[in-house]
Amino acid sequence: MLKIAPSILAGDFLNLRKDLDIVNENADLLHVDVMDGTFVPNISFGFPLVEAMAKVVTVPMDVHLMIINPDKYVERFAKAGAGLISFHLEAALREGKNPSDILAMVKDCGCQAGLAINPDIPVESLFPYIEDADFFLIMSVFAGFGGQQFIEGSLDRISALRNEMTSRGISKDIEVDGGVSAANSRALIDAGATMLVAGSSVFKAEDPAAAIAQLRI
Ligand code: DX5
Ligand code: ZN
Numbered sequence: 001m002l003k004i005a006p007s008i009l010a011g012d013f014l015n016l017r018k019d020l021d022i023v024n025e026n027a028d029l030l031h032v033d034v035m036d037g038t039f040v041p042n043i044s045f046g047f048p049l050v051e052a053m054a055k056v057v058t059v060p061m062d063v064h065l066m067i068i069n070p071d072k073y074v075e076r077f078a079k080a081g082a083g084l085i086s087f088h089l090e091a092a093l094r095e096g097k098n099p100s101d102i103l104a105m106v107k108d109c110g111c112q113a114g115l116a117i118n119p120d121i122p123v124e125s126l127f128p129y130i131e132d133a134d135f136f137l138i139m140s141v142f143a144g145f146g147g148q149q150f151i152e153g154s155l156d157r158i159s160a161l162r163n164e165m166t167s168r169g170i171s172k173d174i175e176v177d178g179g180v181s182a183a184n185s186r187a188l189i190d191a192g193a194t195m196l197v198a199g200s201s202v203f204k205a206e207d208p209a210a211a212i213a214q215l216r217i
Helices: 016-026 047-054 074-080 089-094 099-108 123-129 154-167 185-191 208-215
Strands: 003-006 030-035 061-066 082-088 112-117 135-139 173-177 195-198
Touching (some): 003 016, 003 208, 047 074, 061 074, 061 112, 061 195, 074 082, 082 089, 082 099, 082 135, 089 112, 089 123, 099 112, 099 123, 112 123, 123 154, 135 154, 154 173, 185 195, 195 208
Parallel strands (some): 003 195, 030 061, 061 082, 082 112, 112 135, 173 195
């Protein structure tokens, strides 16, 4: 089943409740971008906002950790209300951590565990973790900022991961994040993506509910 995950990074922070209601009524997940200013050159938000949103959000919160040392914070994000937690393979490896251990930690906290990669990381780097992760996040822009242009080469990367899974008889979710809109959603779904993250194309639209519906076509 296709899941649409609007990214609250593009929401109206002075009217968050309105945007969260739109997500509750029209989408499948709420995508929450956590940035630390070190793994990525931007800082977004953390525990207090996730805790506050958990009180009103009725779909699972999909927390995307763009931070160093993700293992340090998994438990706190799970307690804050995350339903899914993804972290970057390159962040884990750079720190000499075993990504499979962190995936297991996420699952132990009762969350679905996702492994993310930036566009400059070979997609084959995910293959050793196909068994261990619940889902995979292919960045279609470089992590750090909303509103960037979709990188076309992401389609081939999604197909390659989908083909590898299929050849092993495994079917897991592939999430795509960055520059996703109605202009590319059909191609992404055809390539094998099953979770579409969309920030600007939803929340900057005049009618966000209609924009979510268009992503499903
Ligand atoms: C970028 C974030 C994305 C971002 C997507 O680092 O991971 O989730 O919010 O925003 P759009 O859809 O505007 O590219
Ligand atoms: Zn994201």
